[in-house]
Amino acid sequence: MNVRLYLLQRGSAAVLLPLVLLHLGVIFYASRRGLSAADILARTRGSLFWGTFYAAFVIAAATHAAIGVRVIAAEWTGLRGLALEVGMWSFGLLLAALGLIAVAAVVLA
Amino acid sequence: MRDLWEWQRRGPRASGHRRDALWLAALVHRLSGLALAAFLPLHFLALALALKGEAAFDGFLRWTANPLVKIAEMGLIFCLSVHVLGGIRILLVESLPWFQGQKQLMAGALLTASLLALLFLVRAA
Numbered sequence: 071m072n073v074r075l076y077l078l079q080r081g082s083a084a085v086l087l088p089l090v091l092l093h094l095g096v097i098f099y100a101s102r103r104g105l106s107a108a109d110i111l112a113r114t115r116g117s118l119f120w121g122t123f124y125a126a127f128v129i130a131a132a133t134h135a136a137i138g139v140r141v142i143a144a145e146w147t148g149l150r151g152l153a154l155e156v157g158m159w160s161f162g163l164l165l166a167a168l169g170l171i172a173v174a175a176v177v178l179a
Numbered sequence: 180m181r182d183l184w185e186w187q188r189r190g191p192r193a194s195g196h197r198r199d200a201l202w203l204a205a206l207v208h209r210l211s212g213l214a215l216a217a218f219l220p221l222h223f224l225a226l227a228l229a230l231k232g233e234a235a236f237d238g239f240l241r242w243t244a245n246p247l248v249k250i251a252e253m254g255l256i257f258c259l260s261v262h263v264l265g266g267i268r269i270l271l272v273e274s275l276p277w278f279q280g281q282k283q284l285m286a287g288a289l290l291t292a293s294l295l296a297l298l299f300l301v302r303a304a
Contacts, residue, residue: 080270083269086263087263087266090263107233110229111236142209164220171227
């Protein structure tokens with residue numbers, strides 16, 4: 071992991087910190103009487119706050135997870151060079167794309 | 180030095196650092212992170228069901244009421260909590276001068292994450 075990736079990893083961690091704590095709070099609040107689509111969508115649909123919150127969450131999590139998995143792959147499987155780069159970018163972009171689609175699904179649809 | 184001596188005598192797998200509590204903290208952080216990274220695509224795909232309408236999304240959410248799914252969710256709550264608490268410790272260790280109590284912080288993170296996971300299960304059950 072080079073310095074740029076290290077800083078991105080720690081920077082994304084710092085961004086994720088308050089987001090995860092709020093997310094945990096929402097999980098506990100939402101699961102108080104079972105999950106329902108109506109409850110979730112009533113909270114998220116058309117909400118600028120939740121749209122921005124979850125979009126930032128997705129980008130930070132995709133960045134953090136892709137770099138983290140890259141480090142583990144390099145250490146535990148010995149993956150190096152181009153394969154490692156392609157793996158990290160593919161996983162990060164896949165997470166970002168799926169995540170933003172999910173955000174659009176609960177905020178815009 | 181003792182670690183190095185053991186490492187030379189018995190090979191890396193048997194060396195002392197692997198029995199250290201903070202080595203365990205690093206392993207827990209890594210494994211919880213991997214579990215979360217594996218879960219994220221599934222989480223996003225499930226939420227994207229809302230694109231197919233409220234009924235499709237609700238059908239999936241009813242499936243999550245299954246006790247086995249609740250136990251898996253409890254595991255995810257543990258992973259997320261222990262990863263974020265362990266992450267706070269890493270950010271503090273790296274940005275402040277070294278301070279005592281690292282192992283206590285790690286034990287506190289494990290305990291808090293376990294309690295949160297149990298609390299989740301009790302509430303969701």
